[in-house]
Amino acid sequence: MSNPRSVFFVRKEFISARQAPASTIGVLGWIRNNLFSTPFNSLLTVALGGLGVWLIWGALDWLIFNAVWAGGNEACKVNPEGACWTFISTRFDQFVYGFYEKPERWRVDLILLVLFTGIFWSGWERAPARKWVGGFMLIPFPLIAWVVLYGGIFGLPVVETSQWGGFTLTLVVSLIGIIVSLPLGILLALGRRSKMPIIHSTCLFFIEFWRGVPLITVLFMAAYVLPLFFPAGLNFDQLLRALIGFALFAAAYMAEVVRGGLQSLNKGQYEAADSLGLSYWKSMRLIILPQALKAVIPGIVNTFIGLFKDTTLVLIIGLLDLLGMVHAAIADPNWSIRSVPTTGYAFVAITFFIFCYGMSRYSRFVEEKLNTGHKR
Amino acid sequence: MAGRAATTSVLNNSKFRAILYQLIMASLLIYLGWSIAENTIANMEARDIRAGFGFLDETAGFSIMMSLVPYEPGDTYGRVFLVGLLNTLLVAGIGVVFATMVGFLVGIMRLSQNWVVSRLATIYVEIFRNVPLLLQILFWYTAVLKPLPGPRQVFERNTEIYFGISNRGITVPEFIFLENFSFTTWTALLGILFTIGIHRWAKQRQATTGEQFPVFFAGLGLTIGLPILVFLLSGAPVEFTPAKMGRFNLAGGITIIPEFLAVLLSLVLYTASFIAEIVRAGIQAVNYGQTEASRALGLRNGTTLKLVIIPQALRIIIPPMTSQYLNLTKNTSLAAAIAYPDLVATFAGTALNQNGQALETLAITMTVYLSLSLLTSALMNWFNSRVKLVER
Incomplete structure (x- = not known):
């Protein structure tokens, strides 16, 4: 029996979807989900957020809003509660060129211009002739740069390396370290993986020795002991000795990075190269190294960043790089003002931060481009 | 086959080449080491530098501002x-x-x-x-810690200082442990041993029965709570001697440079x-x-x-x-x-x-x-x- 009283209702059309609750979407929802999801989380947000705002505001206030931008040391004495940028601008030339003779400074400018153009050119993916520029920057450029900076030919007067300093010296030390360490590191890594016991153990010992000692002792060694190793009469200047120590130190670290890349390759790649009848060097050059180096680009860039930061250590053996120059300038009694040391160090810190952070972002970018694995 | 082997140059034999390369490498290394040694000896003689480790027994004659073992300028x-x-x-x-x-x-x-x-x-x-x-x-050193005011500006004369920061560093009282403190040390050591035992036992029990035991809190009680209790019961056997501000300088206490x-x-x-x-x-x-x-x-x-x-x-x-x-x-x-x-x-x-x-x-x-x-x-x-x- 059907029930006459029952009414059947069948909806003919769909109800349109309702908006999600206002508290779960948009800015408000994001704030609620991310910042105030639990009482503990809210407490964290308020406490750390307050701390962060206080720190960042304090830093900006000190660095920018309350800073002294012009007017020499008198202006800084009047206002010691802000950064003393006029100290930097007064001495800026010294911080960049060191004691490089004034009329010859165009040579430094020229080299810096070529250097940064070359780096951006070879780093930018769609640039034409990228590989050629990269190759030029790796091998001929350092030699040309050394000749131009040192002088002595083409009518350029000689500028002794003891006059080099400031940011120029930082770049010279780091670039020589980087450029020498890469090929030497590759050779050492190959040697360490070699099956010939004498070559293997020599490379192993070399790598572990340099990695086991601090850079300072290496630089001390280069400064005090290295001259004893050469026959009497053969004398290198201080900078060149430091460069030798720094480059060997850098090569050992690079070797370990490259070895990581060599180990990550499938054994089949080696066997395939052998079965094609390639000689050892051919198989390395054509098959193994291109893949191995590509795999460790982030590691290589990280080593570069570490080396770049480590160049500051040359100040301990008396070479005045950027940090050394600033550190020496701070001691000037005319500038003995409370805000000057912090300003000087902040200036160096910002310079290094820009370069290191830039390099690390670039390596992250390359890493993501080469990453073909699955990501969540 | 025997004929083929005879025509192959010995230079193409990988074993021979390995030995050759290594011989070259070894002789290079020996030459390098020998020439470095010879140059060094000659240079050191020319510059009148002594050799050997005898200097380790000689008097140093300079003072060191911080040492964990007793040291005087007269030491070696x-x-x-x-x-x-x-x-x-x-x-x-x-x-x-x-x-x-x-x-x-x-x-x-x-x-x-x-x-x-x-x-x-x-x-x-x-x-x-x-x-x-x-x-x-x-x-941190030049821009933060060194510009701090000196002890004479920070501390008043003849006051005892329990915690102070100046350009000399952080000043805290010196602790002197009295004889009774050994009870606390022994309790702490026993507590650590017991905690290790409990940890093992709890692991085994969980493996067999699946029941868990609050090892972390038990360990906390045994290694920290119990020693504190013993420390207080034995009469807090530690003496503080705070630093005292003298006329010009701090005396006593411990200063972390x-x-x-x-x-x-x-x-x-x-x-x-x-x-x-x-x-x-x-x-x-x-x-x-x-x-x-x-x-x-x-x-x-x-x-x-x-x-x-x-x-x-x-x-x-x-x-x-x-x-x-x-x-x-x-x-x-x-x-x-x-x-x-x-x-x-x-x-x-x-x-x-x-x-x-x-x-x-x-x-x-x-x-x-x-x-x-x-x-x-x-x-x-x-x-x-x-x-x-x-x-x-």
Whole structure:
């Protein structure tokens, strides 16, 4: 029996979807989900957020809003509660060129211009002739740069390396370290993986020795002991000795990075190269190294960043790089003002931060481009 | 076949070539070593530099501002070496502990759901990682700690100081442990032993019955709570002698020198930023399926982290962490820049400048760092082999 009283209702059309609750979407929802999801989380947000705002505001206030931008040391004495940028601008030339003779400074400018153009050119993916520029920057450029900076030919007067300093010296030390360490590191890594016991153990010992000692002792060694190793009469200047120590130190670290890349390759790649009848060097050059180096680009860039930061250590053996120059300038009694040391160090810190952070972002970018694995 | 072998040049025999290459390499090395040795001997004679390790028994004659063992200017260079080594080990040991704690905290903060927390951690990591360590040491020392007012401006005369900061560093009272304190020490030692026993027992019980035991809280009570109780019951046998401000200077108490503080602070903050990245990468490297699986089993967030994520992340974290510890130990040598009396500043610095025996001094210094490195990596390898995945 059907029930006459029952009414059947069948909806003919769909109800349109309702908006999600206002508290779960948009800015408000994001704030609620991310910042105030639990009482503990809210407490964290308020406490750390307050701390962060206080720190960042304090830093900006000190660095920018309350800073002294012009007017020499008198202006800084009047206002010691802000950064003393006029100290930097007064001495800026010294911080960049060191004691490089004034009329010859165009040579430094020229080299810096070529250097940064070359780096951006070879780093930018769609640039034409990228590989050629990269190759030029790796091998001929350092030699040309050394000749131009040192002088002595083409009518350029000689500028002794003891006059080099400031940011120029930082770049010279780091670039020589980087450029020498890469090929030497590759050779050492190959040697360490070699099956010939004498070559293997020599490379192993070399790598572990340099990695086991601090850079300072290496630089001390280069400064005090290295001259004893050469026959009497053969004398290198201080900078060149430091460069030798720094480059060997850098090569050992690079070797370990490259070895990581060599180990990550499938054994089949080696066997395939052998079965094609390639000689050892051919198989390395054509098959193994291109893949191995590509795999460790982030590691290589990280080593570069570490080396770049480590160049500051040359100040301990008396070479005045950027940090050394600033550190020496701070001691000037005319500038003995409370805000000057912090300003000087902040200036160096910002310079290094820009370069290191830039390099690390670039390596992250390359890493993501080469990453073909699955990501969540 | 025999005919083929005869026509092949001996130069194409890989065994022969291996021997040839190695012979060339070995003779080059021997020549290099020999010529370096010969040049060095000739140069040292020409410059009238002494050789040998006899200088270690000679009087150093300079004072060192901080030493863990008694030291006077009349002591030998060997003693200087010991003082420097202990100062290096002190700052490295404390640095490793604090850097690990800060690093783990920041690494976990970077993974937080909370935007403010993760952003602050990121800013911290990026700033401290990308600024040279030497710059940080100089900054903390020259720009922060040294410009602090001197003790005469900070402390009033004839006051007792329980905690004070001046350009001399941090001043705290000196602790003198009385005889009865040994009860507390023994209780703490027994507590540690008992905790290890309970940990083993609880593990076994969980394996057989599945029941869990609050090992952490029991251990906390045994190793910290009980010793405190014994300490109070035995009449708090520690005497404080606070520093006293004299006419010009502080007397008594313990003063932690600003050089030490600057080195420790910069080493901890710098290394922690690297450790934070290692911890973050290690936790992220654990497959997300592991988290999902443990949720499906009904484990809570904290338990998931403790039982599933961290044990797997540790395997990834430990090898790079080892190299960070090594770096920290080697980086203590940068203390020489602000004259913290570590091994490099005292032994390879002041002592070397006085006696001029660079070769021997630097060889000893490098050997020390090399053995420290090898020791640390051996310890960490042992630890690593304990936690690593047992593959079948």
